[in-house]
Structures are given as structure tokens and as C-alpha cells.
Amino acid sequence: MLLQVERLDVYYGAVHALKGVTLCAEAGEIVTLIGANGAGKTTLLRTISGVIPSRSGRVTFEGRDITRLPAHDIVGLGISQAPEGRLVFANLTVEDNLELGAYRRKDRPGISKDREEVFRLFPRLRERRRQSAGTLSGGEQQMLAIGRALMSRPRLLLLDEPSLGLAPLLVREIFRTVREINQRGVTVLLVEQNAHMALSIAGRGYVLETGHVRLEDRAERLLQNDEVRRAYLGG
């Protein structure tokens, strides 16, 4: 098992945001996490990557307990996150943003090679490499956030709503790229509002509801599930 989350409890002050969440991901999978606004999806990703502390429960990655590790050490182990709302560094150039993704790495040649790889996945970023990230369009910023997360050569990629606010054509492009990244051996935990798209590329899915896991199944079965259809697929 690559990632295992067991009975995780997370609080923001008095707000109980995650209530005993248990979830796992096998190496090579795309796992998706769907749920309404405020269900706790972002909280879960941030707890896995170490940005938010948990009160109880356990997160293990490749058999190693990472629950109490600081975020900057977790990146070194092979988990990276493209945060919600494309938090790119607005005042830095596209190149500098990518360099920061490789911040923990020292192998110069490998870094340049991976940067080329990101530019191949997202050709628009190459054209804008010296532009400051704040001047990119929303979709381009999303590409940059994903590209930046890839620069640390993760074995597990956490994506938080990569399709948020993008035009349908671009959504399809992003999802195609996510699948391509996965096919090269990166396990993906994908948080999405766009449940249809997410379930169509994922192998398995979880439905999160106000802080706990409501459903868990193979993606094609969730697509058929009446409850899911009503609540997340519009009919």
C-alpha cells in the first residue's frame, strides 16, 4: 500500500473538519475524492502533506508513519501537492515557480530534464517561461501548479480541484494530462467537484460528506450509484 490514512481526526479550533477518515491508495492508482463544498477534501489533502496537524489518527506512506512530520520533510519522501485555487507564486516567473517545485532536489541535470518534461506536457508554459506567474490566465496557472508539483518527482501527487473555473475544453486537456502523468507511474489522489470527469479517469473513488467517508467503491460503480448520481452528477 502506497498511502494509508487511518481514522484521521482534524479540528480547526472547535470545528471538527475530518471525523475518523480512513482511505488508501495503491501504487499506480488514480483515486478520486468527491464531495460538496466544505466536506473536508482540501483539509484531508493538507493533512496528508503535513500543512495542517491532525488531532488523532495516522497517515502512513510506503509503510512509514508520516503523521507528525513537517511538510517540508514530507515533500522529500515523494508526496507533492498542487494546492486548491492554483496558489502559484504570482511575483515570480514561470521558471522560478518550477525551480521552487524542485526545491529539495540537488541534481541539476535531472531538474532541467524534468522542466523540459513539464514544458512538453504543457507547451503554453514554455512560451511564457519568463513571464511572472501572476499574469498567466487561470488555466495556465493551473498547469503551472501541476507542473510545479511534478518537479519534485513525486510518487504520490495530490491534486486539489484542478478543473476549478476552467472552460470545458481545457478541463478535458487537464484530465488527459493527469492520466498521462499517472501512466508514467505517479499515483494520483484527485479531489474534484467535477465528479463525472473525475470518476471517468479514476479507478476508485471516495465520497466525503461533512467530514466522514460516506461511500467508497470502484469508480464505474460510483458512476452508477443512485445516491451519487442524484447528489454529484446532476440527475
Add this chain to the structure above:
Amino acid sequence: MIRRIIWTLGTLVILLGLNLALPRILNPYLFQIVILCGINVILAVSLNLINGFTGQFSIGHAGFMAIGAYGSAMLSLHAGIGWVAALTAAGVPPGVAEGAALFAALLAGGLLSALAGYLVGLPSLRLRGDYLAIVTLGFGEIIRVLILNIDAVGAARGLPGIPGWVSFFWVGLGGTGVVVLALNLARSSHGRALFAIRDDEIAAESLGVNTTAYKVLAFVIGAFFAGVAGGLFAHYLSYLNPNSFTFIKSIEVIAMVVLGGMGSVSGSVLAAILLTLLPEVLRPVKDYRMVIYSLMLIVLMITRPQGLLGSREIRLGSWVGKLRVARGAG
């Protein structure tokens, strides 16, 4: 490597040349303004490392300056003067002996201030924005009140008799030192990490940047150079008074950083010089001096809210390039 040695030697020669020339060309009043410009450049660039590079908000820079000023002055008064006497008696030229004693005093003042920066930097791990501003404001005031109440450092009477070892060379050296360090930092991967923290701390942390370490580091380096500036100030004026280190002084330095452009080293240098000269230039208008000074600041900030240079740097190379192009065209 060789280029670096040539640059270093060149800078030293220029500084020594100016050191000889300036006191002869300028009258004492103008010379003092040049020295104050240099000290303010060090203060502004060092605060820029904290406020501009990492996006923290410190209003306690006068406190760090005070620690460096009083710390270095006490060392010189109680030990440095004795060292100089002993060294000259042993045949060392007085200029060299004084230089060595001053260097030790500046270093000690800087390190003492850096230690304080570390202690103030620690809460900055938890606090951000307005809260950190209040902590640093409180820190600056505590330092001043402490000095006011410690008899050994002269309390409200001030501290007289500090040896006046500072010449233009030392101010120039301090200024060049902090500017070179800041420019190199800005271009390094450490600088990128600092800018990333400024843009989005959570994103930086989640990419593997140890944000706490960097934020404290910025405080420590910034405080060190503020302490050096304080030491230069003490050993230039030969007299210290707690009133030189009120929070008004901190605000003055913040104005230089904001006016120059957050994160722009050359902007800080330019603004520090400008804001040191401005009150002097306005002397003829007497009572209205500070009114006009403030008005000019307001107008500047309205017309250029991002500061004189934004976050850009002036590059000598690009000017030379432009000159060449202009000649080629003409």
C-alpha cells in the same frame, strides 16, 4: 574566482580613494550627510531582507540598531580603547589599531543584535501580519526603555566619549557588504525560497521550503546589519542618546523600503539616500519642512504605489547595453 578578487580589490581601492578625497572636497556638514546616507542605506537594505524579501512586517528596526550601537560602544569604551593603546605602544600604526578595534566592535554589535533578531524572529513563526508588527514595535520600545533605565549605559543622560573611529571607508564597506549580500541572495535559490514565502507561505511550505528557518534567518541577517549600522552611528557621532532610537526611526526606515520598492535592493539604496537628503534640502523652508516632507511622501506613494523600482533592480549591465545601442543607432 579571479574576477571576484579583482572586484573586491577594486571596491576596496575605490572606497579608500573616496575615504581620502571626500573629507577634503566636502565641508563637515556635507560629509556628515554622506555618512548618514551610508548608515541609512545599511538600515534600509537590511530591513528589506525582512519586510521586502520574506514579506514579514517588522517595525522594530530602531531596536536592533540601538542594540548594535550600545553594544559596540560599550565594548570600545571598556576594552577597545585599551587595545588600541596597547597596540600602538607595541608599534602598530594607530590607524591600523583603531581599524581593528572598530571592526571588533562592529562585529560584536552586529552579533548581539543578530541574537536579539533570533529571539524576536522565533515568535514570527506563529505570528503574521499585524501581530508580528505589534510584537516588533513592542520589542523596539522595550529596548529603548531598558536603555533609559540602565545607568551603566548612561540612561537618559546618554553615552558620551565613544571613540570616533568611523571614517567614510567603514561606512562604505558596511554599505557595499550588505548590498552585495542582498543582491547575491536575491539571485540564489535561497532568495527564491524567501520570495516564495512572501507570495504564499503555505504553498512554499508544501513544496518543501522550511519556511520557519528562512523567516528566522531573514530576521537574523537583517538584525545583524542593523546592529552594524548602529555601531557605525555610535563610532561616528561619539555620543549616543536613547532618543535616536524611537519608533519614529523604525518608521523612517520602513518608509525607505516601501518607497524604494519591496524586495528591490537598488530601490532601497536610492530611497535611503533620497529620504536622507530630502529633509536637508528642505531646511530653508524651516517650520514647513516636515509638512512638505510628508506631503512629498504621500504624493510619491500615490503616483507609484509599488515604490520607485517596484521589485526590479537597476542593472549596470543593461545600462551599458543601452548606451551601446544608442551609439550604434546614432
